[in-house]
Amino acid sequence: MQPYKFILSGGGTGGHIYPAIAIANELKLRFPDAKFLFVGAQDKMEMQKVPQAGYDIKGLWIAGLQRKLTLQNAMFPFKLVDSLFKSKKIIKEFKPDVVIGTGGFASGPLLQVAAMMGITTVIQEQNSFPGITNKLLSKKADAICVAYENLERFFPKEKMILTGNPVRKDLIAIGGKREEAISFFQLDASKKTLLVLGGSLGARRVNQLIEKELEAIVAQNVQIIWQCGKLYFDEYKKYNSSLVQVVSFIERMDLVYAAADVIISRAGASSVSELCIVGKPVIFIPSPNVAEDHQTKNAKAIVDKNGALLLKEYELETLFSVVFETLLKDSGKQSQLSENIKKLAMPEATQKIADVIVKLINK
Structure with missing residues (x-):
């Protein structure tokens, strides 16, 4: 075979x-002889991160539509046609058994072509409010693995399987890693640690907030690991000190989560899923600049079950200092949030998604 x-x-x-x-x-664990190929967008971060993880990747000439008139928008039809042709070439040469899309610019044309060619396709939808690409792709997909309930208004009910979002395995057991984490990041074990996460690229408004509140936070016997993102590192690295570590990217997420006492984070779907497993007190600051405001909806799914706090960007000036200081001093509230967010975790998500894929192969 x-x-x-x-x-x-x-x-x-x-x-x-x-x-x-x-x-x-997960699929490699089950099928050690299997062959894998990733398809991404040229010049995006997957072209570096995927090879670092040990997989081959091919790039498509594709990008998203901007919200205003730009040259990039004018080029979109040409990029789309080019990507559709290249996707067909890649699929014909590689001859996959299954094509799996987890979102991003390249997954649209690739899954569209795969479905048209009769290849089994699986969508992994991470958000509580799907984007237009996955809504369109869902009509021809064989299975849709979702992380939230009640998505029937977006996807065919018979194709949906509630799996949760895949997370890195090393995050599932961080409980015994605190000492290692304190040593790794050279932290003071007697101080509280605030972890600030703005996503891999960074979040301007979150960075501006931390810059403004830096002295006040440190004055409360708090040390900070501030992941400002690669777009903003040059601007904020000047704040590096013995109490503030400014980084563009964090490789050891297991250790940084283990070290954290309180976390401030955007509410991208993967971050939310990771934070549920990590089970630390979180203040979500969703990005309002995403399709259908889906980050706010992701955060609200947790906040509505008393598993985190939510601050919108327009509330930061007036509410942040009070909310942060109250949470920092209220150990009962910290415990309550931690317990409730953990109840929403789906640590078996990756295995469940692999089960769906295997079942489709063996049909």
Whole structure:
């Protein structure tokens, strides 16, 4: 019997890339002889991160539509046609058994072509409010693995399987890693640690907030690990000190989560899923600049079950200092949030998604 062949596509941000890598790793465990190929968008971060994880990747000449008139928008039809042709060439040459999309610019044309060619396709939808690409792709997909309930208004009910979002395996057991984490990041064990996460590219408004509140936070016997993102590192690295570590990217997420006492984070789907497993007190600051405001909806799914706090960007000036200081001093509230967010975790998500894929192969 020939080894199975899998094509995975997910990119643009870590929130699309790492779930795809997690799924590939699980399938590789089950099928050590299987062949894997990733397809991403040229010049996006997946072109570096996927090879670092040990997989081959091919790039498509594709990008998203901007919200205003730009040259990039004028080029979109040409990029789309080019990507559709290249996707067909890749699929014909590689001959995959299954094509899996976790979101990002490249997954649209790739899954569209795969479905048209009669290849089994699986969508992994991470958000509580799907984007237009996955809504369109869902009509021809064989299965849709979702992380939230009640998505019937977006997807065919008979194709949906509630699995949760894939997360890195090393996050599932961080309980015993605190000492190692304190040593790794050279932290003061007597101080509280605030972890600030703005996503792999960074979040301007979150960075501006931390810059403004830096002295006040440190004055409360708090040390900070501030992941400002690669777009903003040069601007904020000047704040590096013994109490403030400014980084563009964090490789050891297991250790940084283990070290954290309180976390401030955007509400991308992967981040939310990771934070549920980590079970630390979280203040979500959703990005309002995403399709259908889906980050706010992701955060509200947790906040409505008393598993986190939510601050919108327009509330930061007036509410942040009070909310942060109250949470920092209220150990009862910290425990309550931690317990409730953990109840929403789906640590078996990657295995469940792999089960769906295997079932489709063996039909």
